[in-house]
C-alpha cells in the first residue's frame with residue numbers, strides 16, 4: 001500500500017465526508033429542528049446528545065478529527081483544480097466548481113460556528129436555546145447562518161453524488177443521472193430542515 | 203461578391219520553447235469548404251500578417267487529416283479540438299487558435315504530447331503476448347464485447363480530454379481521463395486481463411484515477427465519443443475491489 005498512499009488518502013477523504021461527517025451533519029440538523037417545537041423540546045433533544053456516554057471521545061473521533069482531515073485535504077484538493085466553467089458550462093462541471101466553492105464557504109462557516117458555540121462552551125458559556133436565540137438576534141447572523149447551512153447541505157448532498165462515483169457505486173450514465181435527482185432531493189429536504197430550525201430561534 | 207470575402211484569424215504564437223507567447227492576426231481570402239489546416243497552409247504559402255508585414259510561417263502538427271491521429275489538436279475559439287475537422291464556415295470570426303495549455307509548447311501551435319506516451323507506458327497499455335515458445339491462440343472474445351471494446355479503442359491520444367479536465371494542470375500530477383479508459387479497454391481483453399492487477403495498481407499510484415473530481419468535461423469534449431466517465435466510474439469500482447485485495451490478500455488477483 002506504500003506507493004498507493006494518495007489513493008488511500010483520497011478514498012479516506014471521500015469516506016469521511018459521508019461517514020461520519022455527513023451523518024453527523026444530518027443528525028445535527030434533525031436535532032436542531034426540535035427548535036420548531038419550542039424551547040423546551042430543543043433543550044431536551046440537545047440534552048440527550050450532550051448526555052451521551054464518552055461524549056468527548058465521540059466528539060473527537062466522530063466529528064472533530066474526521067472533519068479536520070476532510071477540511072484540510074479538501075482545501076488542498078480544491079486549490080489544485082483549475083476551474084474552467086467559462087469554457088465548459090456543462091451541468092456537472094458547474095457542480096464540480098460549486099462543490100469546491102461550497103467547501104470553502106462551509107469551512108469558514110463551520111469554523112465560526114464552532115468558535116461561537118463549542119469554544120465558548122469550553123470557556124464556560126451554556127449551550128442552549130438561549131445561546132442560539134442570542135446569536136440570531138442579529139439579522140446579519142441569520143443571513144450568515146442560512147448561507148452557511150445551505151452551502152454545507154449542498155456540499156454534502158452533491159458530495160453523496162460524487163461519493164457514489166468515487167467508490168464505483170453508480171457507473172452507467174443513467175444511474176448517475178438518477179443519483180443526481182436523489183441527491184438534489186436530499187439537498188432541498190435538508191435545506192428545509194436546516195432553515196426551519198434557524199428561523200425557529202429568530 | 204464572394205471574391206472579396208475574407209477570413210480573420212487570431213493566432214497565439216511562440217517562437218521557442220521558453221519565449222513568451224504573443225498574438226498575431228491574419229486575414230485570408232475566403233475559399234469554400236476551408237478548414238483550419240487549409241487556412242494554416244495558406245499562411246504557410248504566404249506568411250504575411252494582417253498589418254501586411256512579412257512574418258514567419260506558423261508551425262503546427264498534423265498527420266492523417268481525417269480526425270484519427272489526434273496530432274492536430276489545438277484550442278480553437280476556446281475549445282480544444284482537431285484542426286483538420288474544424289470547418290471555417292462553422293466557426294465564429296475572428297477564429298482564435300492557441301496551443302493546448304496542458305502540454306509544453308514546442309513552437310506556435312505545435313505541442314509536445316510526450317507525457318501521454320509516458321502515461322501509456324505507466325499503465326501498461328498493451329497486451330503482453332511474447333514468450334519463449336509458441337503460446338497458441340488466446341481465449342476468444344465474445345463478439346458483442348468486442349463491439350463494445352471497439353468504442354473504447356477509438357482513443358487517438360489527442361489530449362483533448364486532458365486539456366478539458368480542470369484537474370489536469372501544472373499543480374497536479376493527474377494522469378487524465380484517456381488512460382483510465384485505456385486500462386478498462388486492456389483489462390477487458392481476455393488476454394489483457396491476465397495482467398489486470400498490474401494495470402490497476404499502476405492506475406492507483408500517485409496522480410492516478412483517484413485524482414478525478416468528476417467534472418465530466420472529458421466525456422463532453424472527446425471527439426471520439428468515448429464514454430470516459432463511465433470508464434472512470436467502472437475503474438473506481440475495480441480499484442475499490444483491488445485495494446481490498448491488496449490489503450487483505452486474495453487468491454483472485456486476475457480473475
Ligand code: HEM
Nearest residue numbers: 014017018022071074075078103104107159162163166415
Ligand atoms: C460539514 C462538513 C462537510 C461535509 C459533510 C462534507 C462532505 C463531503 C462529501 C460527502 C464529499 C464527496 C466525497 C467524494 O467525492 O468522494 C466531499 C467532497 C469534497 N469536500 Fe467536503 N464536506 C465537508 C466539509 C468540507 C470542507 C470544510 C472542505 C474544505 C474546503 C471540503 C472540501 C471538499 C472537496 C474539495 C471535495 C471534492 C473532493 C473530490 O472531488 O475528490 N469539504 N465532501
Ligand code: SF4
Nearest residue numbers: 357358360361363424
Ligand atoms: S479519450 Fe478522447 S479526448 Fe481523450 S485522448 Fe482519447 S480521443 Fe482524445
Ligand code: FES
Nearest residue numbers: 265267269272286
Ligand atoms: S491531422 Fe490527424 S486528427 Fe487532425
